[in-house]
Amino acid sequence: MPDPDRIRDALLLHSASCIGKKYLQQLVSQLACLTGAERVLLSQRSGGPHRQLQVLFANDAAGGAPRQLPCNCLFDTRQPLLLGRGLRQCLPDASQQAWQSCLVWPLLDGDAHCLGHLALLDARPDFFAPELPALLQPFIERAGAELEQLQQREKQARRQHWQLLHSDILRQNAQGTPLDALLRTVVQQIELALPEWRCSILRLDSRGRLQPVAGPSLPSAYQQRLVGLAPGPMVGSCGAAVWHAKRVVAENLQLHPNWAPYRELAARFELGSCWSEPLIDSKGTVHGTFAVYHRTPSAPTPQAITILEDTARLLALLLENQTIHRQLDSRSQWYRAILQNAADGLSIIDMNGRFLEASDSLCQMLGYSLDELLHMHLWQVVPGSTPQSIRQRLAATGEDGETFESVNRTKDGALLEVEVSARRLMLDGQPVIWGSARDISQRKALQRILEQQATIDALTGLFNRPTLLTRLETQLQLAQVQHAPLSVLMLDLDHFKQINDRYGHHAGDLVLAALGDALEEVLRESDVAGRIGGEEFCLLLPGLGLHEALDLAERIIDDISELRIQSGHHILAITSSIGVACLQADDDSRTLLARADSALYAAKAAGRHRAVALSADPP
Template sequence: MPDPSRFSSDLLLATASAVGGDFLHTLLNTLAALQPDSVAIISHLAYQPRLTAHVLYSSQPLARCTFPATGSSCQQVSQGEQALLLGQAPSGGISDPLGQGWQDYAGWPLRDAQGNSLGVLALYSRQRIAPALLLATTPFALRASAELQRLQQEQEQQQRMRWHALHSSALRQYLDARQSIPELLEGVVSQIERQQPGWLCSIVLLDDEQRMRPLAAPSLPQAYSDILQGMAIGPSVGSCGAAAWHGQRVIAENLQQHPNWQPYREIAARFELGSCWSEPIIDSKGKVHGTFAVYQHQPATPTPQAITMLEECARLLAVIMENSEIRRSLDSRTSWYQAVLQNSADAFSIIDMEGRFLEVSDCLCQMLGYSQEELLTMHLWQVVPNSSPELICQRLASTLEGGETFDSVNLHRDGHLLEIEVCARRLLLDGKPVVLGSARDIGERKALERQLLEQACTDMLTGIANRRHFLQQLEQAVCQHGGAMSLWMLDLDHFKQVNDHYGHDCGDHMLAHFASLLCQQLPAGALAGRLGGEEFAVLLPDVPLAAAQQYAENLQQLLRQHPLHYQQQSVALTVSIGATSLRAGEDSRALLTRADLALYQAKHAGRDCCVSLP
């Protein structure tokens, strides 16, 4: 049985420099190594259609990547707020990869900043797990929550960016008109399936008699598409037939149980289809052109992100379908371009080589705040800040015939700036060179990217640098700094007693209160960071150790004068500080170790003091 007093320090040493997925892997491997005969996992619990645990990370390869979660220890942990220790954990919790039963189970809930469940950190052991290990591991579970949330946010952002790229690519190919509609849609479906492994996508159009005509379904068996061919839609005809009939989304999570599929269960079983989510393709005039559907081999419930993808795909297809009908009815290519411009969800324009707007879509007018008549009297440089006629004409002349995509900034009529993504290509219109451009407002995406970057560097509770960013800045400072440099390690005194007596909400207020006073006391150029729990660190460039000691004593005096006022109570706040300075030729790890030793001496000297080690 591991020594609880060393357990936390060993975990800290192993994970100090790891971030993201590396941190999660390192944490699990270290947990399993420190607790003999054990396996550690991080699982996400989801209903599909019953509660199932998906193993995201593990300290050793598992034969199964999922296991039933209903009634398991992991479900108990995910529903609670605190870590949980169970002796003789239920055997249904997870299949035993080593062929023996587990003695103990320890679990920690993983939650995002809003308190929503991200999953469970679990440790299964054949030896007894000391209760003290729960408390020792809890700060690392909190860090795991933050890393897991950040990874999920990055994945969602990447997914949105991939979808924007797919949307722009499909519209460019459609405008290019070199591919037939079936070829274009077959390519769109294939790209979606590459982005969403496990999805089997299908585009079904309706003929004049309201019968289904499969148009693009590259991953579904041809025999299945042949069955759909010519089938009439109806209020209870599977997913696609019902979605087209009602003009509303139909989600069949389990084809063997959904009432719409009762007559077709044998067909679904024959082709190993477990679920089908269908979204109607409805244009701006309300016409239903068909459906976009996602099949999976297993029963599955769509996530909110999947629902958004369904809606976006159907909207893109509606634009293409509607404009295809318009295109067929137009007499000239010039008129066709005009129809595409006015019916597209993107902001389109046609600009001559002198920078004049020749055609503009309603969407572009709305984006820039001008009427169509006003824009058609203007030049491009009037809506592009910090530009000139010469620069704009040079840029237009260099536009590629094959098309290009880039980020830019436009000026709204009221003076505010718009961050946009531009897709432009040079072509001939009525024998004259022009530039066809589409613009999309990406301000929300850019703001999200900036927010994610800030979140990646900032501790959400205190507003100061988080552990990862502080250690990166410390490493960089040690490598580049040539003068005096001091470092503090700080630990709030008796913080556990505050949590136990006043509650964790008071503890959170105390951490934020302390960080605020700390930042007020620090000199210019100093960097404060929260390393985890009640442990902080401060980097003091160009500050010798004697001055750092004085700043520390001033901070401690400030804390004594400003206790935390919480719910009409005054809660005393003191801190132990270990201070040291950088020695010639040493690295950041040695500097941290010595500052930590100084902090250890300060705590054993009675707390509420600062110990300096040169």
């Protein structure tokens, strides 16, 4: 093997300018070339339930699937391992018994947790020099930092993927897309991102029995066996999840007691595990279950549990919204029957807008007595109208009629949203307008809630990522047309992961909610604030130049540092880092955000709890 000092110098020469994935690839390639080792590989922990490693980069054509590797034994150590002989004792795979020498480093994150390993393997005994681990340690430390950044970016990308999916589903729901189509879309998108998952949605019918509504990857014959299934404490995973109103995880269907009556069925359809999450709405009502099957016995990882919970909340919201819609439609049908049989909500108005007749229900709706209404004109109950505009509208009403939404003002001054149907009739030889009014306040309130859910981050009350990016495009175009300044702040909470790890995710949620409130208090009415993922926020400041934006950023940092959030018996204090960027002549939204993001990283690198401004692209 070449001299270790020469290996170190050559690595410095070839890898100094590389970052991220390119650095890791270059490190593996150069170590193989410089040391002459037969195999060099860089691995990370598998996302599965078992303690396996997944090969990310290697100098040969070995696959990246989880497998047993000699460095599996290093999960709980932070020291490199150098073996010159006897490696076969660590390698149950007979095809790899030719290896004799092994040099393995654990790759650690900032908290000294093992993320993966870098391993050098060779068939020659005592091949690696004893001083090599110490000489290469700086490269290994950097590899750990690069791997941590790579995993964080992948985690953020996955989180943004699910956030975008949920926002898109809620938007489609608000626009009236049929529920069955939305449920199928949710399942299809999850299975597209996680091909090993076989998803199913079961819904409770009016008799309290489970009915399959989505499950494209499950055999139709198996789904038929689920039709009409009665929930019970020991009825598989889904029946028990509905019965207990909590998650039921059967890691091995051939061993779990709930599946004793169904083991033959599971074996026939190649089902190894089933994780079932109940769909519970905001009122505590259970609507059904979201279940995930695997072909082999499997246990859910923490990431899988998060996806189960988030998907169940989304599905429960969709089902709850449909229930509310059905109740409203049923109520509307009932009102129509009353109108047809008892003239409920009816009025007759002359062409000058004066009430000639009114039903009891209309009087109750508006809060007036019949005598009071018969002495009034229509413009007195339609806010924003004038005698002239009302008369013009009445004159334009034809015999075929029309239906439109309007607002009425009640006697006590409240505004009532109504759906109005109007038609011109002849009464005693004179044209009049027959009209009926239906209270649609609940429906409109629900529609506004759905629209808000599709644009607002529920935890902080700020805009979600898609909405903020849309607002950025609008503000950028406006600033360029008006030649006005526009600044962007990228804000990140310092050491937020430590709060989640030490006090739990509920404490983290309280911190994020408090931050959202604090930002709304300090920003102007024209400013736009949004949560773009995790603990990262973006603020749009139209009309502010770089120095003004930096002053505001420093004030925000001071305000955040003064926050005290109570979580149980703990009082939490937080700090933040902010990157500031101002719109330049040739900027688009991507370059402006990238510069603000670079400034944020500069603030973190400078020690956090500060604001850093970049006026132009970094070199």
